[in-house]
Amino acid sequence: MSFMRSSLLSRFGFAACRQYSGGGGVYPNVPLSSPLPGIPKAVFASADGQEKCETKITTLENGFKVASQNKFGQFCTVGILVNSGSRHEVKYPSGISHFLEKLAFSSTAQFGSKDEILLTLEKHGGICDCQTSRDTTMYAVSAEVKGLNTVVSLLADAVLQPRLLDEEIEMTRMAVRFELEDLNMRPDPEPLLTEMIHAAAYRGNTVGLPRFCPVENVEKIDRALLHSYLRSYYGPERMVLAGVGVEHEQLVACARKYLLDVKPVWGASTPGNVDQSVAQYTGGIVKVEKDMSDVSLGPTPIPELTHIMIGLESCSFLEDDFIPFAVLNMMMGGGGSFSAGGPGKGMFTRLYLNVLNRHHWMYNATSYHHSYEDSGLLCIHASADPRQVSFVLMTNVILFMELERAKTQLKSMLMMNLESRPVVFEDVGRQVLATDKRKLPHELCQLISNPGGLGLYRPAIGRCPVDVFVLCLSYF
Secondary structure (H helix, E strand, C coil), X not given: CHHHHHHHHHHHCHHHHCCCEECCEECCCCCCCCCCCCCCCCCCCCCCCCCCCCCEEEECCCCCEEEEECCCCCEEEEEEEEXXXXXXXXXXXXXXXXXXXXXXXXXXXXXXXXXXXHHHHHCCCCEEEEEECCCCEEEEEEEEHHHHHHHHHHXXXXXXXXXXCHHHHHHHHHHHHHHHHHHHHCCCCHHHHHHHHHHHHCCCCHHHCCCCCCHHHCCCCCHHHHXXXXXXXXXXXXXXEEEXXXXXXXXXXXXXXXXXXXXXXXXXXXXXXXXXXCCXXXXXXXXXXXXXXXXXXXXXXXXXXXXXXXXXXXXXXXXXXXXXXXXXXXXXXXXXXXXXXXXXXXXXXXXXXXXXXXXXXXXXXXXXXXXXXXXXXXXXXXXXXXXXXXXXXXXXCCCCCXXXXXXXXXXXXXXXXXXXXXXXXXXXXXXXXXXXXXXXXXXXXXXHHCCCCHHHHHHHHHCCCCCCEEEEEEEC
């Protein structure tokens, strides 16, 4: 034994001869094929390739919908989604939804400040967030399952009992001004282009209304205006309490306790004031010229580029053509000139093969699909030298190849995204809010695999109007 130790020491050094001990004895030499002594037997979750547990939905007496999807794990994501967004601000100054997003999870009737809310969530390992879009406002919390009662109580208080103090509104004004200033100075123009392409497509109506608060409206928005808006759009019949990783009966019990007979701080809702306008596609051209020569964060100036986005009217997410448009968007693909060549980053998509791969001066070429309850937009965004970008886009907008690869890629992206609990939560909430039901992932994959054959794709492309609209944003 001493000879072997000396041999190891001479060949491999002292580390090879070190003896590990725990609790006063030598660590047991247990092979990897055997379980460690004293360790409880592991219990593994089983799956058969499809979700056995369908999304459960319950509608309370006041019209509030409760939807849940059980999911293995000790953490859950729970939130309230409201059928309210910038498209509903027709009778109000634009920017109210933007303000509500910044004011979310501030002081309430139960909590004196945002710090109290965060400290309460911290006890359950939780975080909170609020996001608004053109048609939906989403309040969400991720925390331990055992804190579900506290989480639903907090959500109900944040949505229905916000104090909206003068100092909080003033701080929100400062935050909105800073965000608007940052938006106009960012070298990445995608948020601004998305905002302007909607303004050009639906000029002055519904989803064409500003997603961000215009500068001239920052001082107009006060507590009375916010209460007036909330009274119209924050009724229980326009809300969904969605949860992922929770038992449905437990979530319904919490909803009945905290959301059934609660009177909002702004009083009874007035459903008659809800705007029911349908999106009216207008088309048009919007051009903006900006000087970006003095906003670079480093010594290297921002490159001289022209950013163009071309939009074609598509369909709503309630129509049969929605899946074909999603496959078409995936088939077009694209990306930035740096990232597009990497594995899984669009190297076989049409925009990469026919634009980025053939023209070295192309900085970006990406496809986007925005879909709403009553309309949609299929967009192509390109960035390049001002003398070249228009020609490349107009000769490569619609190409019809490699359909099966696009279907497979879309299904892969869908399943990969739905591995994340917050993504599942948003999927459950948005589908139930819009359709009162939810299509499970395997149902969507079947629709992607067999969307009715190629015949569905030709009408989808053919419905695009002749008067396409172009949005140009030149950086000099």
